[in-house]
Amino acid sequence: MLERDTIVVEKKKGLISIRSVEKNYWNKRSVNTSPILKFNADEFERKYLNPCFIGNGDYDSDERYFFHKIINDGYKNKYVLDYACGNGTMAIYYAMKGARKVAGFDFNKVAIDKGMQTVRAMNLTDKVSLFPMDASSLSFKNEEFDIVIGHGALHHCIKYETIFENLYRVMKPGTSAYFLENLADFFLWKIWWYLKGQLPQGDVPIFSKDIIQKTRMFNNVEIVGTTLINGLKAIIRPKGSKTELANLQRNILRMTYRLDEQLFNKFPFLRKFGSRSVIILKK
Numbered sequence: 293m294l295e296r297d298t299i300v301v302e303k304k305k306g307l308i309s310i311r312s313v314e315k316n317y318w319n320k321r322s323v324n325t326s327p328i329l330k331f332n333a334d335e336f337e338r339k340y341l342n343p344c345f346i347g348n349g350d351y352d353s354d355e356r357y358f359f360h361k362i363i364n365d366g367y368k369n370k371y372v373l374d375y376a377c378g379n380g381t382m383a384i385y386y387a388m389k390g391a392r393k394v395a396g397f398d399f400n401k402v403a404i405d406k407g408m409q410t411v412r413a414m415n416l417t418d419k420v421s422l423f424p425m426d427a428s429s430l431s432f433k434n435e436e437f438d439i440v441i442g443h444g445a446l447h448h449c450i451k452y453e454t455i456f457e458n459l460y461r462v463m464k465p466g467t468s469a470y471f472l473e474n475l476a477d478f479f480l481w482k483i484w485w486y487l488k489g490q491l492p493q494g495d496v497p498i499f500s501k502d503i504i505q506k507t508r509m510f511n512n513v514e515i516v517g518t519t520l521i522n523g524l525k526a527i528i529r530p531k532g533s534k535t536e537l538a539n540l541q542r543n544i545l546r547m548t549y550r551l552d553e554q555l556f557n558k559f560p561f562l563r564k565f566g567s568r569s570v571i572i573l574k575k
Contacts (some may be wrong), residue, residue: 299455309323311415314399314448316382322402327409328381333388336381345545354549355568356443360516362570366439366468367391373432373462375442375469380407380422382443387419395432428452432462439486446571447473450506451496456573460509463575475500475515478567480523500564503571511573520555522548 343354370389374383377396384407384473387394398404401424411420425431427449449455459469476482476497485497500515507513522545556563563569 319488322400322406325403325406326377327406327413328379329410329413331381331384331388331410331414333385334399336385337389341439342550343545345542345549352444354522355472355518358568359443359470359570362516362572363439363441363470365390365547366470367394367441370438371395371436373397373437373440375440375459375471376427376445376449377404377422379403380410380420380516382441383407383420383422384410384414384416386441387416388414391419394420395437396420396422397427397430398422399424426452427455428458429454430458430462431538434461435464436462438467440467442457442469442471444472444474446471446503447495447498449531450498450502454510456507459573460575465575467575469573469575470572472518473498473569473571474567475503475569477565477569479519479565480567500569509575510573510575514572514574515564516572517556517563518568518570519549520552520562520566522552523567526547 340353341356341360343357345354367386369392372383372386372391372394374380374386374394377383377398378400380396380403383394383396396404404422404424404471407422411417411422423431427445440459463469474481476485476499481497503515504513529567
């Protein structure tokens with residue numbers, strides 16, 4: 293065997309090992325969670341798809357709010373693929389908010405099984421299907437989906453080969469895939485990755501140049517930064533906090549959010565350094 297071939301084989305062995313660790317990590321986390329047996333789409337939207345500075349939401353709701361402003365109800369009356377869907381919460385939300393049909397996949401079978409319990413409890417089996425599946429070997433038909441939506445998925449699976457080729461194959465011509473991501477172009481994420489290193493949950497740093505290089509088969513690739521100064525909310529509101537924000541915290545977050553909007557409008561190039569980014573891939 294040539295030395296180059298040996299390197300390729302060793303790389304694949306390493307990825308297989310990483311994939312096993314990653315699957316084991318997420319399966320173990322999901323075992324201790326309970327399936328959602330009641331789901332109110334309006335309440336979900338109020339809590340998780342609105343800026344946290346209005347007093348609702350969680351750590352990531354600001355970015356989800358901006359993300360869905362860009363999607364702009366593009367899932368309505370469409371066949372949606374919820375990419376790396378976890379327990380399928382977003383898939384269920386899209387179905388209840390007007391999607392014609394939703395398919396979701398994740399390699400975490402425990403989460404998928406619990407998500408399907410929610411689907412059955414909500415009588416949505418005719419509209420929502422969740423599958424245990426790997427992003428690098430999707431078993432969906434060619435040109436099946438009208439729109440693809442993924443939340444924080446690519447920094448888990450970009451390290452595996454053929455994920456974008458698989459994604460491209462299952463999308464209909466002229467359709468778009470939308471991903472909400474933490475790109476490492478943002479200086480604080482660079483520092484975070486330097487300190488953290490490889491994580492058992494499979495996260496890896498990704499840069500805008502990685503996305504552009506790996507998605508050349510798409511007709512158009514757009515990367516839109518969502519927050520800049522507002523990204524410092526990690527200091528103001530620790531991740532995982534369940535408490536309501538105090539007035540001072542809300543005012544600071546509101547001010548930084550509006551300041552970001554002004555900076556992005558005046559200096560569009562700053563979006564490249566956004567703490568969160570929306571990646572739009574058009575076939």
